Amino acid sequence: MSDVSEELRAVLHAKEKCCEELLKLPESGNGEDYAGMIAKICADYANCGQVPPEYSEVLDKKFSEALEVAKKGAEKFEARKEAEVQLVKDVESIVAAGELATLSEVNALEKRIAELSSDAALIEKLAPLKAALQAEADAEKAAADAAIKLADELTALTAQEDITALHDRKVEIEKEFAAIGKVPRSANSRYQEAYRKAVVRLAQHYETLDLARWESYTRKLDICSELEKLCDVPAAELGNASKKLNEIREKWKQLGSVPKEKSEEINPRYLDLTRKLQHRIDEHFARKRQMQKLAAAEKQKICEEAEAIADSTNWNDTAARMRALQEQWKSLERAGNLESELFARFRAAADKFFNARKAAFDERDRQTKAAVARKKELIAEAENLTDVRRAKQLREEYRNSGSAGRREPELYKLFNEAMDKFFSGRREEVNAKEKRARELIAEVENLCSEPVASLERSREIREELRSLSCRETRSDEQVVWRKFEAALAKVRDEERAQRIAASGDVTMTLAACYSSFLAGEDVTVPEVERFAGFPKLQSAASLLAAAVAGDSKAAEKLSRHAAAAAAEREEICAKLESLAGIKNSGSEAELSLAEELQFAMMGNFGKSADRSAEKSSDPKRLLADFAGCGLIPAESLVELQQRIDAAAAIIGEGR
Numbered sequence: 001m002s003d004v005s006e007e008l009r010a011v012l013h014a015k016e017k018c019c020e021e022l023l024k025l026p027e028s029g030n031g032e033d034y035a036g037m038i039a040k041i042c043a044d045y046a047n048c049g050q051v052p053p054e055y056s057e058v059l060d061k062k063f064s065e066a067l068e069v070a071k072k073g074a075e076k077f078e079a080r081k082e083a084e085v086q087l088v089k090d091v092e093s094i095v096a097a098g099e100l101a102t103l104s105e106v107n108a109l110e111k112r113i114a115e116l117s118s119d120a121a122l123i124e125k126l127a128p129l130k131a132a133l134q135a136e137a138d139a140e141k142a143a144a145d146a147a148i149k150l151a152d153e154l155t156a157l158t159a160q161e162d163i164t165a166l167h168d169r170k171v172e173i174e175k176e177f178a179a180i181g182k183v184p185r186s187a188n189s190r191y192q193e194a195y196r197k198a199v200v201r202l203a204q205h206y207e208t209l210d211l212a213r214w215e216s217y218t219r220k221l222d223i224c225s226e227l228e229k230l231c232d233v234p235a236a237e238l239g240n241a242s243k244k245l246n247e248i249r250e251k252w253k254q255l256g257s258v259p260k261e262k263s264e265e266i267n268p269r270y271l272d273l274t275r276k277l278q279h280r281i282d283e284h285f286a287r288k289r290q291m292q293k294l295a296a297a298e299k300q301k302i303c304e305e306a307e308a309i310a311d312s313t314n315w316n317d318t319a320a321r322m323r324a325l326q327e328q329w330k331s332l333e334r335a336g337n338l339e340s341e342l343f344a345r346f347r348a349a350a351d352k353f354f355n356a357r358k359a360a361f362d363e364r365d366r367q368t369k370a371a372v373a374r375k376k377e378l379i380a381e382a383e384n385l386t387d388v389r390r391a392k393q394l395r396e397e398y399r400n401s402g403s404a405g406r407r408e409p410e411l412y413k414l415f416n417e418a419m420d421k422f423f424s425g426r427r428e429e430v431n432a433k434e435k436r437a438r439e440l441i442a443e444v445e446n447l448c449s450e451p452v453a454s455l456e457r458s459r460e461i462r463e464e465l466r467s468l469s470c471r472e473t474r475s476d477e478q479v480v481w482r483k484f485e486a487a488l489a490k491v492r493d494e495e496r497a498q499r500i501a502a503s504g505d506v507t508m509t510l511a512a513c514y515s516s517f518l519a520g521e522d523v524t525v526p527e528v529e530r531f532a533g534f535p536k537l538q539s540a541a542s543l544l545a546a547a548v549a550g551d552s553k554a555a556e557k558l559s560r561h562a563a564a565a566a567a568e569r570e571e572i573c574a575k576l577e578s579l580a581g582i583k584n585s586g587s588e589a590e591l592s593l594a595e596e597l598q599f600a601m602m603g604n605f606g607k608s609a610d611r612s613a614e615k616s617s618d619p620k621r622l623l624a625d626f627a628g629c630g631l632i633p634a635e636s637l638v639e640l641q642q643r644i645d646a647a648a649a650i651i652g653e654g655r
Contacts, residue, residue: 026073
């Protein structure tokens with residue numbers, strides 16, 4: 001170093017000093033800006049100046065090691081800071097927990113505070129909770145000590161030859177123990193064991209002194225105490241209480257008589273308690289039998305309905321109804337002795353339907369697979385056709401080969417493509433196709449005289465015309481179909497008018513029954529068949545009949561039905577009055593809200609705007625819709641009917 005210049009020596013000392021500062025940094029205790037201090041020392045080291053390579057290699061290595069030590073110290077400091085933050089959170093958490101915390105948890109937290117923090121505020125924050133928990137622990141210990149003291153006294157008295165002291169002291173000890181309150185389990189077990197031995201010792205003493213009557217009296221007191229507890233059991237436990245009462249009666253019979261001076265005390269007490277408990281038990285089983293009877297009646301109805309629909313082939317609707325019946329069955333109480341029999345009936349009906357449904361679906365799948373296979377064969381043959389007559393047969397065979405399910409559009413497209421390919425370029429066949437189309441058009445012309453009776457045939461003709469796809473007759477087809485649809489619409493209008501004419505008396509009959517039901521009067525609901533052609537009224541009649549019979553759920557459904565029907569009728573009436581130019585007090589927004597309420601209650605979400613516009617602009621359709629609405633009270637129906645008739649008269653659609 002003697003050959004080193006003063007300038008180089010200053011640089012070397014400065015770099016050495018930077019290394020020492022890094023090494024001392026973890027021990028300095030000043031870690032508020034650890035990263036900043038490390039960065040500053042690194043910058044100082046870099047700014048000290050350049051040194052020869054023989055010095056820089058050693059110094060850089062030493063600086064790197066010191067830097068590693070400083071970084072580890074920084075990590076420890078950050079970890080300690082996080083631990084202190086977590087400690088504050090734990091203190092707040094345990095203070096918030098209050099009585100849910102334990103004294104051992106508080107002590108453990110105090111130990112952590114002593115190790116990690118010098119903040120006396122945390123200890124002070126824990127102090128009230130620790131004091132409360134300590135007081136609770138002291139109280140528990142005091143209770144345990146008192147119970148152990150009484151247990152020791154009982155043990156000592158039991159061990160004496162003279163049993164008089166135990167006899168005289170036993171009752172007071174019992175009172176003192178009861179006055180202690182809550183006793184820890186171990187101390188309570190110790191007392192109970194000492195008490196049991198004392199009771200046994202007394203019993204032995206009574207036998208020795210021939211005091212069986214007093215022993216019997218003691219046991220009968222215990223029986224009365226047990227009866228008092230049984231008298232206060234919850235209703236759900238009365239079934240077990242009945243068995244216990246029979247056991248107590250047998251135990252009472254087996255006990256001997258009591259001292260004469262006690263018989264007038266214990267016997268009336270026993271009789272009063274047994275009568276009181278028996279009365280509760282009798283009421284419990286009477287209610288249970290009544291509930292079982294009602295459940296049996298409901299389950300009988302479920303069985304009858306399930307048996308009635310077990311042979312149905314309306315698979316989807318009936319399956320949904322069967323599942324609804326199953327849910328209804330689960331919601332009912334057991335039917336007592338009839339439960340097994342009724343469940344067997346219901347299960348047999350359900351199994352009958354679902355087995356038949358499965359068999360039908362399996363058969364449908366089998367037929368679908370067979371139809372797919374057959375149509376593939378016909379398509380393959382169509383792709384290699386050479387004979388026109390065979391082509392016609394092939395189309396008929398394809399039509400009669402059954403449904404191919406989801407693959408029907410795909411196969412139908414392939415078949416038509418093969419047939420079109422065969423018929424393309426064959427003018428003679430085109431002429432034949434045009435001739436057939438004109439025959440069908442003429443037939444449609446004849447069908448216009450009886451459009452309703454000819455609907456099925458019209459569909460067949462429409463399908464055949466579609467399959468012929470004759471361009472030359474397309475405009476004639478459109479003309480004749482418009483004529484047919486006009487004839488059909490005319491017939492439908494006449495049917496609608498007849499239905500509107502018939503709806504008044506039918507609707508008013510059921511509305512009068514509903515008004516009587518709402519008034520609490522006796523009601524005889526007409527047969528559902530009387531409302532044929534009016535599905536909503538049929539549904540309402542079924543609900544009304546069930547509600548009259550006492551079905552509360554049916555009454556609720558009927559109320560919702562009436563609300564929806566009222567909203568629907570009000571909406572129709574408002575639209576018809578609007579067409580007639582009659583001003584109403586309700587605004588457009590109110591009518592829209594009523595419509596939304598109606599659709600929400602009836603489940604008709606997502607009504608299209610086009611359909612709504614169509615209904616609102618056709619008075620005949622509105623009158624028909626009003627005739628097909630659901631049930632409302634008679635007075636409301638009369639009011640709405642008068643408004644409808646007035647509006648219809650103005651429009652010229654009066655009935």
